[in-house]
Amino acid sequence: MDFFSAQDDARRKTRWLIVLFILAVLSLVILTNLFIMLFAEYSTDYYVQNHTPMTFWEKFNWARFTGIGAGVTVVIFLGSAIRTMSLRGGGKTVAEMMGGRLVSGNPKTPLERRLLNVVEEISIASGTPVPQVYVMEREPGINAFAAGYTTGDAVVAVTQGTLDKLNRSELQGVIAHEFSHIINGDMRLNIRLIGILFGILMVALIGRLIFRWGTFGGRSSKENNGVPLIVLGLGLLIMGYVGVFFGNLIKASVSRQREYLADASAVQFTRDPDGIAGALKKIGGDSQGALILHPDAEELSHAYFEEGVPHLFSSLFATHPPLEKRIRKIQPGWDGKFVAPAVADQGEAQREEDKREQPRITPKDMALGGVILSSVLDNIGKAGSPDAANVEEAQRILQYLPGELHEAAAEPYGARALIYALVLDQDRAVLEKQMWRLQDKADTGVAILTEKYMGAVQKLAPKLRLVLVDLAMPALRQLSTSQYHLFKDNLNVLIEMDGEVTPFEWSLQKIVLHNLEAHFEHKISPIGRYKHLSKLRNEIAIMLSYLAYATHDNESDVKHAFEAASRELELENLKLRKESSLDLKQLDKAMHRLAQLKPLLKPQLLKACAASVAADGEVTATELELLRAFSSLLDCPLPPLPDI
Secondary structure (H helix, E strand, O other): OOHHHHHHHHHHHHHHHHHHHHHHHHHHHHHHHHHHHHHHHHOOHHHHHHOOOOHHHHOOOHHHHHHHHHHHHHHHHHHHHHHHHHOOOOHHHHHHHOOOEEOOOOOOOHHHHHHHHHHHHHHHHHOOOOOEEEEEOOOOOOOEEEEOOOOOOOEEEEEHHHHHHOOHHHHHHHHHHHHHHHHOOHHHHHHHHHHHHHHHHHHHHHHHHHHHHHHHHHHHOOOOOOHHHHHHHHHHHHHHHHHHHHHHHHHHHHHHHHHHHHHHHHHHHHOOHHHHHHHHHHHHHOOOOOOOOOOOHHHHHHHEOOOOOOOOOHHHHOOOOOHHHHHHHHOOOOOOOOOOOOOOOHHHHHHHHHHHOOOOOOHHHHOOOOOOHHHHHHHHHOOOOOOHHHHHHHHHHHHHOOHHHHHHHOOHHHHHHHHHHHOOOOOHHHHHHHHHHHHHHOOOOHHHHHHHHHHHHHOOOHHHHHHHHHHHHHHHOOOOHHHHHHHHHHHHHHHHOOOOOOHHHHHHHHHHHHHHHHHHOOOOOOOOOEOOHHHHHHHHHHHHHHHHHHHOOOHHHHHHHHHHHHHHHOOOOOOOOOHHHOOHHHHHHHHHHHOOEOHHHHHHHHHHHHHHHOOOOOOOHHHHHHHHHHHHHOOOOOOOOOOO
16 A cells, blocks of 8 residues: 555545535635524515515625624634634544553553553554553443544554453554554544534524523513524524534545545454454443443544444434445455453463563664565655554564663653663763763753763664654653753764764754644644655755765765656756755755655655665665654655664
């Protein structure tokens, strides 16, 4: 399955549905306009005495129509904007709105430990930062969702029923399904749908307020002057809910378009159709099913793993395909029988995870090995849709990572210390200045931890360094805003303290800050702004020039690498920049604009980068780290490369 084509196809299929949303809003505005104008005419004695039914249309007041329309439009868009802004915090805000509890690095139960392990494995396998994980403790049904604007602020939330009733294979299928939504950009659309629907609902809420006001006023007034307000409020209430009715129809269509793709991705991820199919069968056989009990469940219904809200007209409003159809897509030979789930055994889950975490790998096995161009290109083809081999490689990586560092990455103090330790200099004089900086400016205790982990971090195999960064992301997102800004300042100062920024330091800095800025500063790049590579020829030249100079020693090799990349892109007048003319600020600006390319154009850039680094017949750790940084900044998650 081609991730980039799937993204492009999903956006193309849902574009017309978004147009329908706009038409629904326009229709609501027009109908509300006409109702208010008719109400204004019919509710006066003047109409009764001097008007005929045709008078209203013969003397139609376009100025009043435009004014009322503008007012209704402002109400809808203001309501939408307010709701969207309330969710500006991304996935964390949505998870907490639904009553989720953050599962930290020290989980309460073995089942939560299993959940974190599965999320980490799939994150590393897909090349995405590890998201924060939430559990909805008061939800006994089997369900889950992913929320956020980007991979940088994404969360995965599961119900308590999911933990209690699914085995590891089934849980892995559910989490893989949710990761498909994270990677394919469905989360951003989901949050926008919440905002649009709330804007439409604003008309009904105002109608309800006016209706109640009129009702109470009418009771207290001898002349019964509350009747007109009751009529006006009731009319707006009906109009608003009619708009919500059609809005929910469109929301359901948007959601159903993407669920089959997410199921297929989960099977490809795990190479285990029985896992996700088993989860769906247990939903069908459970008395609670996938039901979400939270009062705000309806708002997020399109984001769940399975239908979480019952509907009167299920075939119309269902945000997910029927369970039977989803299961038969995965297992065509299914016998049609659902499975009643049993409560999971905590002790068995603990033993299972302990067994999986036993180290089986020696340092020699984790050497970079010989990585060839075909292997790099194969992984670029897997961007966003990794397979079971990538999951197995992720499990292998996690088994080798020292337990002390893995545990440290799971809590905020340790996570900061590990990131600092990764950029400490080998030169003693520079190292002393860096440590003085941390002792003076870092939060209490972080400098001591940095010194404690420094030796173990420096011994890490190259391919484990950025994995450690990914594992630290959930803990880093737990920082307060002031702690984040201090961490950001310290990281930048430590990197620049020796007067030189190495390719690894730049890669680490960009990956960390790109993801944390999405969480703390809500920086979100527009998608698909540029539809042709030729529009960003200058930015492409800057990126490929930096890559060539950073990964090759002599001028002829640099030219050879740049030409190999140019041939891959087939862009005219793409010229190698002089090394003296390049700086990192230029590169940062170039990457920001390149991130706004259409999804189908981004793999071409990554393939050009792969051709550049492999032009001399070998791929080094530094080159792979730069590839990973570029893929992160382009929002094209790149799975880890296996050793060969």
